[in-house]
Amino acid sequence: MTPTDTARDAPRACFIAAGLEVLGERWALLALREMSLGVHRFDQIARNTGASRDILTSRLRTLEDHGVIERVQYSERPPRYEYHLTTSGAEVAPILISLAAWSSTWMRDETPRASYRHSCGAELKPVMTCAECGEEFRLGSLMLGPLVSKGDAIPADQ
C-alpha cells in the first residue's frame, strides 16, 4: 500500500476535504471576499455576490457556527447585525489571494473583471514559501503527512 492509497475504498479524509466542507459550499468564499473588502451587511453582501438571500442566510450561519465570522450588533432597536471576519476568517485571505492570482493568470477572456492588487499597489503576484526551509512551493511540494486530530502536535518525523 503506497502512501497515496486509501483504506481500500474510503475517500481520503484530509484537511483539504475538511476545509472544503466549510469554505467550499457555494457562495461561502464570495461572502468572505466581501467581508475582506469591508462589506459587512447582509443586503450588500447579497447584492455583491449574487447569492439568493435564503442561501446566503444559511451560509452565514454555517460560517458563524465554524467560527469563521461573527455577528456584531450595530443597532439595538431594531436589532441589526453586521458580519465580520474572526481571526480564523482573516486567515482565509491566502486562499482568496491564490485563487485571485490563479484566475487572473488563467481565466482572462473577453469579459472585463475586477483585478486585485497588493496594498503596496503592485499587481497580485503572491509567492508562497515554506516557513521552515524557505523554498518556494510548487507542484510536487505537497506531500501527505501523518493523521492528526484535535490535540495533536504534528511530529517532526515518523
Add this chain to the structure above:
Amino acid sequence: MTPTDTARDAPRACFIAAGLEVLGERWALLALREMSLGVHRFDQIARNTGASRDILTSRLRTLEDHGVIERVQYSERPPRYEYHLTTSGAEVAPILISLAAWSSTWMRDETPRASYRHSCGAELKPVMTCAECGEEFRLGSLMLGPLVSKGDAIPADQ
C-alpha cells in the same frame, strides 16, 4: 460611489468569482488534489475523492475544457486515458496548500485526518509574500484593482 460598490445591483465580476466558476464546483479541487498526489486514473480518483462517477466525469470534462487538466492516452486498445495537470493545473497548488494550511489550523476536531507537509519534511506552514515588495500578505492586503480582460497588461497605476 466607493471602490467596493458595484454598478448598482450587479454582482461583482472579479477574478475570484471567475476562478470559482471552474474550481469551485463540488469535487473539482479534490480531483485536482488527487492528481497533485500522483493519482491519475478515473476509478482511483472516484474512490479517493468520494465523488460519484457521473459527477466526476462532468467535472473532469469541465476542467479539461478550461485547460486545467488534460487526458493522456495510456492504452490504445481499449482506449484508456489518464488525467494529468497542465501548467495551469499545477499552479492550482497554492490554493490547495493554503486551504490545507488553514484547515489544519482551524478545523481540528476528533476525526483524524491526513495532514500535509512540504517536501522538505516540515509541517505545512506556507508564507505568502508579495513578489513586488516582499511583504507578507495579510487581512487588508487585498485591494480591488482596475477591470482587466483578455489582452490587457495590468497597468502599474491609475
Add this chain to the structure above:
DNA sequence: CGGACTGGGTTGGTTTTTCCAACTAACTTG
C-alpha cells in the same frame, strides 16, 4: 399621521445538481 423605505431576514414552489445503484463496452487474464 400615513405612506414609502430600509434592513434582515423567512416562506413556498420550481428548477438544478447531486447521489446512487445498475448497466454497458471493450478488452485482458486465468
Add this chain to the structure above:
DNA sequence: CAAGTTAGTTGGAAAAACCAACCCAGTCCG
C-alpha cells in the same frame, strides 16, 4: 469461457439552490 479491470453512461430519487413574494420593526418624509 468466465471473471476481472477500466472508464464510463443511464434513470430515477433526493438534496440543494433559485426566485419572487412576503414579513416585521423601525425610520424618514411631507
